[in-house]
Structures are given as C-alpha cells and as structure tokens.
Amino acid sequence: xxxxxxxxxxxxxxxxxxxxxxxxxxxxxxxxxxxxxxxxxxxxxxxxxxxxxxxxxxxxxxxxxxxxxxxxxxxxxxxxxxxxxxxxxxxxxxxxxxxxxxxxxxxxxxxxxxxxxxxxxxxxxxxxxxxxxxxxxxxxxxxxxxxxxxxxxxxxxxxxxxxxxxxxxxxxxxxxxxxxxxxxxxxxxxxxxxxxxxxxxxxxxxxxxxxxxxxxxxxxxxxxxxxxxxxxxxxxxxxxxxxxxxxxxxxxxxxxxxxxxxxxxxxxxxxxxxxxxxxxxxxxxxxxxxxxxxxxxxxxxxxxxxxxxxxxxxxxxxxxxxxxxxxxxxxxxxxxxxxxxxxxxxxxxxxxxxxxxxxxxxxxxxxxxxxxxxxxxxxxxxxxxxxxxxxxxxxxxxxxxxxxxxxxxxxxxxxxxxxxxxxxxxxxxxxxxxxxxxxxxxxxxxxxxxxxxxxxxxxx
Numbered sequence: 449x450x451x452x453x454x455x456x457x458x459x460x461x462x463x464x465x466x467x468x469x470x471x472x473x474x475x476x477x478x479x480x481x482x483x484x485x486x487x488x489x490x491x492x493x494x495x496x497x498x499x500x501x502x503x504x505x506x507x508x509x510x511x512x513x514x515x516x517x518x519x520x521x522x523x524x525x526x527x528x529x530x531x532x533x534x535x536x537x538x539x540x541x542x543x544x545x546x547x548x549x550x551x552x553x554x555x556x557x558x559x560x561x562x563x564x565x566x567x568x569x570x571x572x573x574x575x576x577x578x579x580x581x582x583x584x585x586x587x588x589x590x591x592x593x594x595x596x597x598x599x600x601x602x603x604x605x606x607x608x609x610x611x612x613x614x615x616x617x618x619x620x621x622x623x624x625x626x627x628x629x630x631x632x633x634x635x636x637x638x639x640x641x642x643x644x645x646x647x648x649x650x651x652x653x654x655x656x657x658x659x660x661x662x663x664x665x666x667x668x669x670x671x672x673x674x675x676x677x678x679x680x681x682x683x684x685x686x687x688x689x690x691x692x693x694x695x696x697x698x699x700x701x702x703x704x705x706x707x708x709x710x711x712x713x714x715x716x717x718x719x720x721x722x723x724x725x726x727x728x729x730x731x732x733x734x735x736x737x738x739x740x741x742x743x744x745x746x747x748x749x750x751x752x753x754x755x756x757x758x759x760x761x762x763x764x765x766x767x768x769x770x771x772x773x774x775x776x777x778x779x780x781x782x783x784x785x786x787x788x789x790x791x792x793x794x795x796x797x798x799x800x801x802x803x804x805x806x807x808x809x810x811x812x813x814x815x816x817x818x819x820x821x822x823x824x825x826x827x828x829x830x831x832x833x834x835x836x837x838x839x840x841x842x843x844x845x846x847x848x849x850x851x852x853x854x855x856x857x858x859x860x861x862x863x864x865x866x867x868x869x870x871x872x873x874x875x876x877x878x879x880x881x882x883x884x885x886x887x888x889x890x891x892x893x894x895x896x897x898x899x900x901x902x903x904x905x906x907x908x
Contacts, residue, residue: 468647472536472587473597475642476580477604479543482635483573484605486550487516487740487864488612491747492758493625500625503559509677509872512744513865514563518570519577520861521669524714525662527578527854532657535582535649542576543639550632574854581853585841586649592784595838599780602834603773609739610765610772610826613747617762658714661706665714668699669862676869715855724788725843725852727904728836731792732856733863734897735836738799738890739829741867745875745883746818753811753879760815767819768826775830780838782831788839789905791831796898798828800891807887811880839905 490497494508503511530538549568556562584601588594619627675692682689707713720726743765750761775795782791802825809817837856844852867890874889875882 468645469587469597471642471645472583472647473600475639475646476539476583477601478635478639478642479539479576479580480601480605481608482543482632482639483519483546483577484608485612485615485635486569486573486629486632487519488609488743489616489619489628490515490612491743492613492616492751492761493620493628494744494747495751496620496625496758497559497562501556501559501562505872505876506677507559507563509744509868510563511559511566512740512868513673513677514566515570515573516740516861516865516868517669517673518567519573520570520858520865521666522571522574522662523578523854523858523861524665524851525657525854526575527582527851528657528714529575530579530582530854531851535579535586536643536646537649539576539579539583540640540643542572542574542579543636543643544572546572546576547633547636547640548572550629550636553629554626577857578851578854581837581841581857583646583649585853587647591842594841595784595834596780598838598841599776599783599834602779602837603776603830606776606830606833607769607773610769610830613743613765614762614769617759617765620758620762658707658710658712661703661710661714664699664703664706668696668703669865671695671699673865673869676866676873679873715851719844719852719855722843723904724839724906727900728788728792728839728843729856729859731796731832731836731897731901731905732860733866734893735796735799735829735832736860736863737867737870738803738894739825739867740864741871741886742803742825742890744868745871745886748875749879749883756815764815764818765822768822771823771826772830775827776834779831779834783835783838787906788835789901791835792839792901792905793898795828795831795835796894796901798824798831800828800894800898802828803887803891803894807884807891810884 490511494511497503497511498508526538526542529541546569549565549572552565553562553569556565581598581601584597585594588597615631616628619631671692671694673692675689675696678686678692679689684690704717707715707717720729746764747761750756750764751758756764779791779795802821802823805821805824806813806818809821840852840856870889871882871886874886
C-alpha cells in the first residue's frame with residue numbers, strides 16, 4: 449500500500465503503518481456514522497409514515513425500536529464474531545448486510561415490511577459496530593493516540609445521532625421518506641472502499657460462538673421491549689404483555705447463570721468486576737435511554753402537537769447537532785488530558801439541565817427556547833460518548849476489545865429501545881402530560897448516572 453495516500457486525522461500518529469491506521473479510523477468512523485444516523489434519522493418521518501403507510505403509534509414505536517432492539521440483542525454475537533474471524537472481516541460482513549437491508553427499507557410497501565427490514569438493519573449494525581471499535585483498538589498501540597482516535601470515531605457517531613433529525617428533515621422534504629434509507633447505499637459504499645485499505649486484524653480462531661447465550665439475550669430483550677411498548681396499548685394485564693415481562697426476567701436470570709457455567713462465555717462476567725467498566729455500561733444505558741426517547745417524543749411533539757413541518761422539525765435539532773459535534777471533537781482531548789470521569793459526569797449534568805429547561809418551558813414553549821435548551825443536551829451527550837468509550841477500552845485487553853465494545857454498545861442500544869418504549873407508553877394517553885413526565889424521568893436518570901460515574905469511574 450502506498451503510504452502517501454492518507455486520510456487526515458489531526459493529531460493522530462502511529463509508530464507502524466500510519467496510513468493503514470488512518471484508513472482504519474476512516475472506515476470505522478464511516479461505519480459508526482451510518483449505523484448511528486439510522487437510529488434517529490427516521491424520527492422526523494414518523495408522521496409521514498403514519499399518513500402514507502397507515503402506521504399506528506405502536507407501529508411507529510416498532511419502526512424505531514425494531515432497529516435499536518436487534519442492534520442491541522446481537523452485539524455480543526457481533527463482538528464474538530469480531531474476535532473470532534478478525535475485526536476487519538466482521539466489519540465488512542456487517543456493513544454489507546446493513547446496505548442490503550437499507551435498500552429493503554427504502555422499497556418497503558407496508559409498515560410490516562419496513563419493520564422487518566429494520567430488524568435486518570439492526571443485525572448488520574450489531575455485527576459491524578463492535579468490529580469498528582476493535583479495528584481501532586488493534587490499529588493504535590499507544591493509549592494516548594488510541595484515546596484521540598476513539599474521540600474522532602465517537603465524534604462521527606455522536607454527530608450522526610444528533611444530526612439525524614436535521615438530515616432526515618431535509619431529505620424528507622426534498623426526496624421523500626424512502627431517501628432516508630437509500631442514502632445508506634452511498635455512505636456504505638464509501639465505508640466498504642475505505643475498508644479495503646484498513647489494517648488487517650488478527651483472528652482468535654479458538655473463540656467459540658455461544659448460541660444458547662445469544663438466543664437468551666434475544667428472548668429477554670424482545671420480550672421486555674414488547675411488553676413496554678404494548679403494555680400502554682393492550683393493557684399491562686394482557687396475556688401477551690405478561691408473557692413478555694416473564695420472558696425478560698427469566699431470560700436475564702438464565703443468561704447470568706449460563707454465562708457463569710459455559711466454558712467460553714459470550715460475555716465474560718468477570719469484566720464487571722472492574723468498577724469503571726460496570727459504571728460506564730450503566731452510563732451508556734442511561735445516555736441513550738434519555739437521548740433516543742426524547743428525540744422520538746420531540747419529533748412527534750413538534751409535528752403532531754405544534755403543527756410544524758418536517759423541515760422545521762429537523763432544523764430545531766440543528767443547535768443540538770452542532771453542540772454534539774463540538775463536544776465529540778473536544779471530548780477525546782478532554783478525556784486524554786483529564787481522564788474519563790470529568791467529561792462523563794459533567795456531560796450528564798449538562799444533558800439533564802437542558803431537559804429541565806424544556807420542562808420549565810411547558811406545552812407552549814417557543815422554538816427559540818427549544819433551541820437554547822437542546823444545546824446543553826447535545827453538548828452534554830457528545831462529551832460523554834468518547835469518555836465512556838475510552839474508559840471501557842482502557843479497562844480490557846486487546847483480546848477482549850470486540851466483546852467489551854459489544855457490551856458497551858449493547859447497553860447503549862438497550863437504553864435507546866427502552867427509552868422509546870417507555871416514553872411512547874407515557875404519552876399514549878395525554879401526550880403533553882406524558883411528555884413532561886418523560887423529560888423529568890430522563891433528567892433524574894441522568895443525574896443518578898452522573899453520581900454513579902463520579903463514584904466509580906477513575907479520574908485517570
């Protein structure tokens with residue numbers, strides 16, 4: 449490979465194969481950008497999907513949660529696959545599947561087909577995301593260089609999550625809702641091309657896949673999410689809802705028992721003996737619980753309650769997007785300089801403060817006040833991501849980079865799915881009252897996670 453073709457990455461240097469390392473970072477960041485974008489880009493199109501495809505509120509929740517749910521449920525498998533066949537190869541498989549599923553989403557003719565295609569998107573994302581972070585872990589040996597690289601990787605994903613509603617609003621108005629998914633064909637092609645120049649990562653052929661553990665995770669997450677979504681529509685005493693709750697509780701209990709028993713566990717539970725690892729996982733869950741749930745509700749509030757257009761709705765999220773991008777770019781440097789505790793705790797407090805401003809604004813809150821309130825939301829959320837990611841990656845060895853990345857992102861995606869399910873249930877009756885309650889719940893959860901991070905995450 450020619451070393452004079454380099455993707456710019458300010459401040460990042462490696463002792464060996466710098467061009468390959470930078471192509472690795474570029475490819476991994478593009479992959480993270482794409483899967484993160486699809487977590488929120490669809491939110492502004494929910495009213496359009498309701499009108500054009502005839503989707504009800506529970507189906508709209510499933511359009512969002514079918515993706516995040518499977519994204520969460522199969523990430524541990526993705527982490528195992530990354531370690532077993534090599535991160536670059538797993539990344540290519542996941543990215544290819546995601547592109548094909550995105551095409552199916554763009555061609556969907558009914559809510560059921562769209563939800564099914566979103567499930568397939570989630571599987572592709574679950575395979576490639578742990579691999580993307582493992583690729584960076586292998587490409588950068590020096591901890592400071594790796595922390596900076598992770599900061600840039602996190603900036604791509606964090607900015608995509610925040611910018612999703614903005615980009616979605618523009619695409620929806622100009623090209624229609626199908627373009628929100630078909631744009632992935634272009635982004636994915638760039639990512640695949642960059643992957644061909646990325647560094648080759650080693651495979652641990654002795655690592656086994658744990659089918660029992662994987663099926664248990666799927667049963668637990670699907671059961672719990674189904675119960676949370678349908679409980680607000682069918683009633684909490686309905687037989688299917690109760691069955692979902694039982695599956696969730698029994699699945700979690702069996703998973704812990706099984707992973708302690710199996711010879712080569714999908715998720716080595718001794719990782720949780722590290723307080724930093726455990727605390728960062730909780731922070732990741734709460735972060736997405738608040739973020740995904742609130743973006744879901746604000747998109748519906750602006751269009752269904754206020755009557756704003758999809759473009760205006762997208763533009764309302766612009767300050768939040770810029771705040772998240774700025775914080776992601778600075779977050780890696782702050783983490784490298786001060787350690788993960790300060791940005792994790794400070795970011796969550798800023799996030800919670802923005803939500804409380806929205807609460808004070810009430811049902812008649814003006815657009816300018818939403819803009820002001822969402823700046824600390826975006827900046828706070830963007831500051832947390834590089835810090836918690838670096839905290840996890842520095843806690844584990846390179847051999848467990850894939851599974852550790854998978855665990856963190858599983859916690860995050862489960863949080864996102866639960867947030868959409870819970871907040872959607874809260875607004876099922878009285879939307880405005882449920883929105884206020886959801887904002888308070890999210891703020892309290894963030895402050896609790898901040899206290900946990902302050903106690904258990906290392907300053908260095």
